[in-house]
Amino acid sequence: MALHFERTEFDARRDRLMIEMAEKKLDAVVLFAQESMYWLTGYDTFGFCFFQSLVVMADGSMTLLTRSADLRQARHTSIIENIVLWTDRDNANPTLDLRNLLNDLGLLGARVGVEYDTHGLTAFNGRRLDEQLQTFGQIVDASGIVGRLRLFKSPAEIEKAEKAASLADDALDAALPLIKQGGDEARILAAMQGAIFTGGGDYPANEFIIGSGADALLCRYKSGRRKLNKNDQLTLEWAGVFNHYHAPMMRTVLTGKASRRHQELYDASLAALLAVEKAMTPGNTFGDVFDAHARTLEAHDLTKHRLNACGYSVGARFTPSWMDMPMFYQGNPEPIAPNMTLFAHMIIMDSETETAMTLGRTYLTTESAPKPLSRHDLDLIVR
Numbered sequence: 001m002a003l004h005f006e007r008t009e010f011d012a013r014r015d016r017l018m019i020e021m022a023e024k025k026l027d028a029v030v031l032f033a034q035e036s037m038y039w040l041t042g043y044d045t046f047g048f049c050f051f052q053s054l055v056v057m058a059d060g061s062m063t064l065l066t067r068s069a070d071l072r073q074a075r076h077t078s079i080i081e082n083i084v085l086w087t088d089r090d091n092a093n094p095t096l097d098l099r100n101l102l103n104d105l106g107l108l109g110a111r112v113g114v115e116y117d118t119h120g121l122t123a124f125n126g127r128r129l130d131e132q133l134q135t136f137g138q139i140v141d142a143s144g145i146v147g148r149l150r151l152f153k154s155p156a157e158i159e160k161a162e163k164a165a166s167l168a169d170d171a172l173d174a175a176l177p178l179i180k181q182g183g184d185e186a187r188i189l190a191a192m193q194g195a196i197f198t199g200g201g202d203y204p205a206n207e208f209i210i211g212s213g214a215d216a217l218l219c220r221y222k223s224g225r226r227k228l229n230k231n232d233q234l235t236l237e238w239a240g241v242f243n244h245y246h247a248p249m250m251r252t253v254l255t256g257k258a259s260r261r262h263q264e265l266y267d268a269s270l271a272a273l274l275a276v277e278k279a280m281t282p283g284n285t286f287g288d289v290f291d292a293h294a295r296t297l298e299a300h301d302l303t304k305h306r307l308n309a310c311g312y313s314v315g316a317r318f319t320p321s322w323m324d325m326p327m328f329y330q331g332n333p334e335p336i337a338p339n340m341t342l343f344a345h346m347i348i349m350d351s352e353t354e355t356a357m358t359l360g361r362t363y364l365t366t367e368s369a370p371k372p373l374s375r376h377d378l379d380l381i382v383r
C-alpha cells in the first residue's frame with residue numbers, strides 16, 4: 001500500500017476519534033470530508049466530487065461506500081479493508097445504498113453522527129440523505145469532530161508540514177530571478193509550481209494566486225497573464241505541498257523601486273505580522289490573534305483597507321481550498337495550543353491608490369513563541 005504514515009499513526013488517530021465518539025455517545029459517524037478520510041485511513045483520491053462516505057463504528061471498524069472507479073484507489077492508498085460499491089446508473093440514489101449499508105451494520109435506531117459541513121457532501125445529496133435517514137434513528141450533526149482532531153499535529157505530521165514549507169521556500173527562490181521588467185507571470189507561475197513538483201511535492205488544494213498591476217489587489221486566482229512593467233507590483237500567494245500537507249506563503253514583490261505608499265503599507269504589514277506572532281501563543285485565542293492584527297492596522301489608519309480575517313489553520317487539505325478551520329477572525333474563542341500549523345497573512349489593498357501589500361507565512365505553535373517554518377526573512381522584496 002502507498003501509505004504516507006506508519007500504521008501505528010493511523011491506529012492512534014482512530015483511537016482519538018473513538019474517544020470523541022464515546023463522549024458524544026455516538027454509535028457511528030458517517031464521514032464525507034476527504035480530509036477526514038485521508039487523516040483517518042490514508043485514503044487519497046479526488047473521487048469525493050461524486051458521492052462517497054466512510055462509516056466509522058464505535059468499536060473503530062470502518063466501511064467505505066464509493067464508486068468502482070475508486071475501489072483500487074482505496075485499496076492501494078488506505079488501510080480500509082471493508083469497501084462497498086454503489087453502481088453508476090440512470091436515476092441512481094447512492095444515499096439509499098448508504099441507508100442499506102447502515103442497516104446492514106446494525107445501526108437502525110442508533111445514534112449516528114453525520115459530517116455535513118464539507119465540500120464532499122453537496123446540498124443535493126445532503127437533502128437526499130436526510131430523506132433516507134429521517135426515520136432511521138437519531139441523526140446528529142457531527143461536523144467538525146474530525147476537523148478539530150486534525151488541528152493538533154503529530155510529530156509525523158509536523159515533518160510533512162516542514163517539508164511543505166521547504167518546498168514553498170524553493171518556489172519563491174525559483175520565482176525571484178524572473179520578477180523584473182518584462183517578466184512574464186506565466187513563467188513565474190510555472191517556475192514556482194515546477195520547483196514544488198521537482199522537490200517531490202503535490203498539486204495544491206487551490207490555485208496559486210498571482211496578479212500584477214491592478215490585479216495585485218486581488219486575493220483570489222483569476223485567469224489571464226501579463227508581463228511586468230519597470231515599476232510594478234506582483235502579489236503572490238502559494239503553498240508548498242507535501243503528501244497534501246500545505247505550508248502557504250504570501251508576498252507582494254515590487255519591481256523598480258518602492259513607492260512611498262508601498263513602503264507605508266509594508267511597514268504596517270510587518271508591524272501587524274509581528275504583533276500577530278506575539279499573540280500566537282498558548283493563553284490566547286484565535287480571536288486575540290485577529291485583534292492584534294486589527295489594532296496594528298488601525299493604528300496605521302488602514303482599517304478600511306484590511307480584511308476581516310488574517311489567517312487560518314493549515315494541514316492536509318483537498319480541492320477546492322487549502323484553508324482549514326479555525327480561522328483568525330473577530331471573537332473566535334478557539335485557544336491557541338502547541339503543535340498547530342497556522343498561516344498568518346497581512347493583506348492590505350488600497351483601492352484608492354491601487355496599491356497592494358501582503359506579507360504572510362506559516363508557523364508551528366509551541367509552548368511559547370511560534371516557530372516560523374520558512375527560511376526566508378520578512379524584508380520587503382524589490383527587484
